[in-house]
Amino acid sequence: MGRMMPELVSPATTLGLWALIGYLIGSVPSGVIIAKLMGLGNLRDIGSGNIGATNVLRTGSKKAAALTLALDAGKGLAAVGLALAFVGPDAGQVAGFMALIGHCFPVWLGFRGGKGVATFYGVLFGLVWPIGLIAAIAWLATAAISRLSSLSALVAAIAAPVAAFIGWPDVFFLMVVLCALIFWRHAANIRRLMAGEETKIGQK
Incomplete structure (x- = not known):
């Protein structure tokens, strides 16, 4: 077996910056934004009150749910992809982890976010x-x-x-x-x- 985690070769300040970038990307509340843009109401008042695609589907709009799923996965993919492109594997993992944290605990929604499944997939496919x-x-x-x-x-x-x-x-x-x-x-x-x-x- 090789090492169980990446070698942290990037400066701490660089990793910290990508942790912040990953968090901010992940914290974009895709479902809430799409529901409002499509006139579907406030997700907090619908179904489970969750901001993910499963709850968006409860509005009756499959299009909105599919779009939310794609964007939530895209957040994880984007955070990892950008960090890998600009820095390397260590920053990629840090940004991916923080993107999931951002989705689950977004600062814009009082740290009450989704369950993270779609963003989790985005991180996996990105890494x-x-x-x-x-x-x-x-x-x-x-x-x-x-x-x-x-x-x-x-x-x-x-x-x-x-x-x-x-x-x-x-x-x-x-x-x-x-x-x-x-x-x-x-x-x-x-x-x-x-x-x-x-x-x-x-x-x-």
């Missing part, structure tokens, strides 16, 4: 696209069997560090941290899953 693909397949397979979006997200989150451990050890530590964050943000869903009360995909 190591095969891990992103593996996680996506894990989500699709679990969703097809269970019809449970939250369970699918949790299985995908687990798949990322497992895949990293096997083939891409330099991102393993980050994948474990991101997986833990996804589980934390899904604490209420996990309780409902254990109680058999979680809503299935397509169910009112």
Whole structure:
């Protein structure tokens, strides 16, 4: 096995700058902006009150939900891609982590953001696209069997560090941290899953 995290070769000030850039990119509340622009109302007053694509879908607009999903994933992809292009792998991982933090805890919304699944995928595809693909397949397979979006997200989150451990050890530590964050943000869903009360995909 190689090292479990990237070698931190960039200056601390550079990594700090990309941490801030990653956070600001991640903190853009795509769902809230799209819902307002498309006249769908305040997401905080709809469904779960979450700002992610799943709750946007509850407005009845598949177009708005798809756009939110794409933009939320794009935030993670952009943060990682820019940091990799301008600095390197260490900054890429820092920016990717902070993009997810920004989505989950955006300063513009009183630090009450989304659960981070779409942005998580963007980070995965930006850093190591095969891990992103593996996680996506894990989500699709679990969703097809269970019809449970939250369970699918949790299985995908687990798949990322497992895949990293096997083939891409330099991102393993980050994948474990991101997986833990996804589980934390899904604490209420996990309780409902254990109680058999979680809503299935397509169910009112």
